[in-house]
Amino acid sequence: MTYKEISKEFLDKANVTIGDRILVSKDDISYEGILLDRSEDAKDAYIVIKLDSGYNVGVNIESATIKLIEKGDKPKIGYSGEKIEKDSNKDNISIISTGGTVSSIIDYKSGAVHPKFTAEDLLRANPELLDIANYDVKALYNVLSENMETEYWVKAAESVADDINDGADGIVIAHGTDTMHYTSAALSFMIKTPVPIVITGAQRSSDRPSTDAFLNIYNAVGAAKSDIAEVTVCMHNSLNDGDCALHKGTKVRKMHTSRRDTFRSINSEPIALLSDGKLKSINLPYIKRGENKLKLNTNLETKVALIKSFPGITSDIIDYHIDKGYKGLVIEGTGLGHLPDYMVETLQRANDEGIPVVMTSQCLYGTINMNVYSTGRLLQDAGAISGLDMTPETAYVKLAWALGQSDNLDEVRKIIQTNIAGELNESSSLKYFLN
Template sequence: MRVLVIGTGGTIASAKTERGYKAQLGIDEILEMSGIERHDGLIIDCWDLLNVDSTLIQPEDWIKIGKAVFESIHDYDGIVITHGTDTLAYTSSALSFMLRNVPVPVVLTGSMLPITEPNSDAPGNLKTAIKFAMDGIPGIYVAFRSKIMLGTRVSKVNSLGLNAFQSINYPDVAYLKGDKIIFRRKISFSGETVFDPALDPEVAYLRLTPGLSPETFLAVERTVHGIVLEGYGAGGIPYRGRNLLEAVSVAAKKKPVVMTSQALYGGVDLTRYEVGRRALEAGVIPAGDMTKEATLTKLMWALGHTRNVEEIREIMRRNVAMELSTELF
């Protein structure tokens, strides 16, 4: 059994400095400090690809990580990627769109406490990730607090607590109990392995708030190729007092405007309310029950392939990497 661990930095690789925690440890050091043993024929190779705080991760880094995985998947039984927690869900989603039908488990993990600190959660998370990389099923996943979650369904829900990630609108795939992986949901990907790294990072993410002006929206719209608008609840755009709907309607004719929800669970249904139906008529593209991370990275990925709004609408409604529970109308 051969597993590759790719390091990208983050809290798991951090040590205390005069200016706070900073990513600086290599994978070999992390594995040694975690007490991860190579036994019973297990071979663990290490690759320190990056070593940065995940706040500093950029879309170009997703491509670099994806390329490293693609070049390695036929040499290993599983791959683990250590990553900072702040942008881990964005990376797992982006990799899921760029790397499809991988033939081995690819598991992202990290920790909320550095490996250098007492009672760090790093050893447990690494153990879960490596165990699933050995015994799991092909696909892109996140391992955290003994849980295995699908890469396109994960969001960070706690900024400090150890149980920092949840699977949104989709059950956990599996969990580690003792030394055994217990499956809750069997997933099957089929087809040729594809590395499709086309990304356009010129996407803005705007949160709808009372008082958001059409002028502000259009000022942002002029600077980007697409917009994710985080709406209220099931979705809708205000037109009373400040007619944001009119501005969105103008923008949506030229550029994709995708609506997701500020609510963590449930997703967007623009057919439910009158304000939602008006948004649909204005050309807004619903995100369904995708996470905010999957919505943003999928739009970047779609824009990497086309600028045509109708073609992007078709891509966004199609289930590419199990990011949607059902394909959208």
């Protein structure tokens, strides 16, 4: 274990080792949970506890007391870490980890928090996975997804393309949930893929002590073996550990801070449901395995901003972004795609300077239509581009990608309003609401 010096002494005194259930008290707060190993570079005076809620907390042991509640079990597994021979009858699935709760959950089962996520960690934790595929696993980076930056999208896309070139039959990406839908949209625009690319993670909602990671990963591997050669998000479909939903990467959004079924298709429905690692039902047409050749296009303009409108917003905020050299703006407007009409002049300025402004709606559901009200018509006259039925998040990613393809305003407008990766429905359906 990586505990040493102060923290090792603190643990040894209480006869506590990794995997034990402990109670740590400090000031007015107590934490009960399982002692985890921690990363190599963690500060010495901290220990990491996995709470029953499933979340990890780091506790500074200064002036803390510790009590052993119960010695821990050894990991209950069949697989003990030996090198696995590939079985030529099984699909080769590449698992790429990027950090986030899902990795820590996997580590939880093995009783260790490693900054580097290995095939052995994964398989030790989830030996059932060995039955359904061969694996190549790599840790691409290790960030909480709220810290994800646009450059990570490029790295992930390149890594996926490498694996496909190396013969992977499908890709599973383990990712934090906060910005999973931004990444899924980015990979959707950046990669034309002959094989499934499935992003999954863990939400570990505090309402249930058990983890959702295993079901999500198991079904994500199932989806990666399937015929659905698109970029998708595979997560719980309900509060129960039943089905997983496979969402189109450009039509999905995190909609609840803690529920395990937080990811929902917006203005669409899941392409498929999975159960026990197998497709259970298909709801939408999809691109089939091998239909597309691999094509990578990671050009991206990162000087793009997403701005939310509200009563009291001022034109200054648009001017600020123009003055700062932003190349494109996505507005999260109200209703059918509105900004206060006193903002029209500054939108016109953006247009005159060749800066595309894409309008989306804070309603999230439904489509932009700037033809209905006078305000919308004014905004259109000033150059605002309808984001149609894209979420603000997908429109943001798409604008960054579109500006990577062209800096010509008319061309960017055309890209925004052309379906590239399933992000635009041909006809908007009212039925996709809160489903």
